Amino acid sequence: MTEIIVREAAPQDAKNLIDFLNQVGKESHFLTLDEAGILLTEAQMSEYLAQIAEKDNNAYLLALVDNQIAGVISLTADFHDRIRHIGDLFIAVSQDFQGYGIGHILMTDMLDFIQEVGAIKRLELQVQKRNDRAIHLYQKHGFEMESTRKFGARDEFGTLIDVLEMVKFFD
Numbered sequence: 001m002t003e004i005i006v007r008e009a010a011p012q013d014a015k016n017l018i019d020f021l022n023q024v025g026k027e028s029h030f031l032t033l034d035e036a037g038i039l040l041t042e043a044q045m046s047e048y049l050a051q052i053a054e055k056d057n058n059a060y061l062l063a064l065v066d067n068q069i070a071g072v073i074s075l076t077a078d079f080h081d082r083i084r085h086i087g088d089l090f091i092a093v094s095q096d097f098q099g100y101g102i103g104h105i106l107m108t109d110m111l112d113f114i115q116e117v118g119a120i121k122r123l124e125l126q127v128q129k130r131n132d133r134a135i136h137l138y139q140k141h142g143f144e145m146e147s148t149r150k151f152g153a154r155d156e157f158g159t160l161i162d163v164l165e166m167v168k169f170f171d
């Protein structure tokens with residue numbers, strides 16, 4: 001594989017990001033995103049990315065291989081002072097690029113950003129209980145299981161499945 005470049009998403013990435021998210025929504029049965037796609041227009045995504053860039057408790061990173069989006073990680077947090085320290089993480093890697101450590105690279109870069117900025121003290125994510133590879137990645141990066149959300153999602157067959165709620169704390 002060639003070089004993996006990780007950088008912040010910018011408004012001009014909107015179309016490619018929508019295409020990527022729609023693609024992984026169709027490919028993966030492990031994401032909350034599904035065949036319906038992201039349901040944002042290019043203008044809406046562009047505005048969203050511009051807003052994210054202005055906040056110290058939000059970030060959107062892209063992993064690029066040959067200028068193609070191979071994976072993404074996003075951090076979202078509220079603006080209300082009482083809860084702005086709680087971040088929510090979303091990560092997705094295209095099926096074509098899985099197994100190359102892109103998830104690890106994205107997670108490392110995002111955790112470095114969180115440490116450096118210092119706005120996030122509690123980082124949360126949700127993962128299907130059956131997604132062993134993702135759970136291993138999260139545990140490797142210091143996340144611990146906080147609770148199980150019984151029937152938190154449906155699998156590709158419509159069966160209700162459990163979702164783990166994982167958390168990582170920062171001083």
